[in-house]
Amino acid sequence: MEKKKLLKYWKNNIIRDERILKVLEKVPRENFILEEHKDYAYVDEPLPILKGQTISQPTTVAFMTQALEPKKGQRILEIGAGSGYQAAILSEIVGTKGKIITVERIYELFEYAKDKLKDYSNVEVILGDGSKGYEKESPYDRIIVTAAAPNVPDPLFDQLKENGILLIPVGGGFFGQKMLRVKKIKGKKEAENLGSFIFVPLIGEFGFK
Numbered sequence: 001m002e003k004k005k006l007l008k009y010w011k012n013n014i015i016r017d018e019r020i021l022k023v024l025e026k027v028p029r030e031n032f033i034l035e036e037h038k039d040y041a042y043v044d045e046p047l048p049i050l051k052g053q054t055i056s057q058p059t060t061v062a063f064m065t066q067a068l069e070p071k072k073g074q075r076i077l078e079i080g081a082g083s084g085y086q087a088a089i090l091s092e093i094v095g096t097k098g099k100i101i102t103v104e105r106i107y108e109l110f111e112y113a114k115d116k117l118k119d120y121s122n123v124e125v126i127l128g129d130g131s132k133g134y135e136k137e138s139p140y141d142r143i144i145v146t147a148a149a150p151n152v153p154d155p156l157f158d159q160l161k162e163n164g165i166l167l168i169p170v171g172g173g174f175f176g177q178k179m180l181r182v183k184k185i186k187g188k189k190e191a192e193n194l195g196s197f198i199f200v201p202l203i204g205e206f207g208f209k
């Protein structure tokens with residue numbers, strides 16, 4: 001599929017926010033995938049990156065970006081930097097007054113994402129176990145987890161601001177997860193199920209072992 005067709009599909013079915021659509025149009029997915037997959041950059045499928053991990057399907061990235069309700073100037077934590085593509089999109093949305101912290105546990109992918117994101121001055125890539133969040137830069141307006149967790153990790157919810165949004169696929173290892181959008185309202189969780197997805201597992205202290 002070409003990029004134009006995907007953008008049209010998103011505009012008609014998924015994305016209500018014109019600014020998000022502009023950013024999806026602007027950020028070149030082809031720059032975040034492996035050279036040998038370049039021809040498939042706008043096929044609506046996940047693609048393998050390094051170490052058995054995947055860059056999410058374009059429509060999943062579009063859906064999650066919209067569901068997160070990111071705004072200019074916000075501070076956002078991403079768990080699972082992978083290729084860096086999702087972080088690049090969020091970087092464009094929050095702008096220079098905002099900040100994206102993205103955590104990756106696999107060294108090769110940490111290096112890969114850092115390289116791909118080197119021109120995005122408001123993004124910091126961190127090597128570590130993101131199931132614990134990243135306390136040093138907390139609290140966050142938004143937290144997005146791009147790997148599947150057994151449940152909502154307590155440290156992530158703790159590092160979320162009041163009225164903040166945490167987006168996380170939860171449950172079932174490799175067998176599919178439900179996408180939860182968790183809001184922190186008066187310190188308590190208010191969760192909505194946004195539907196079924198399949199992600200690689202979140203591996204760590206507050207993830208799968």
Ligand code: SAH
Pocket residue numbers: 053054055056079080081082083084085086087103104105106109128129130131146147200201202203204205207
């Ligand atoms: N957001 C990425 C997709 C990432 S795939 C993109 O736009 O391309 C999920 C990533 O989560 C993988 O790279 C995997 O290594 C990473 N991951 C899994 N468990 C993690 C953990 N506990 N902390 C940080 N990263 C983790």
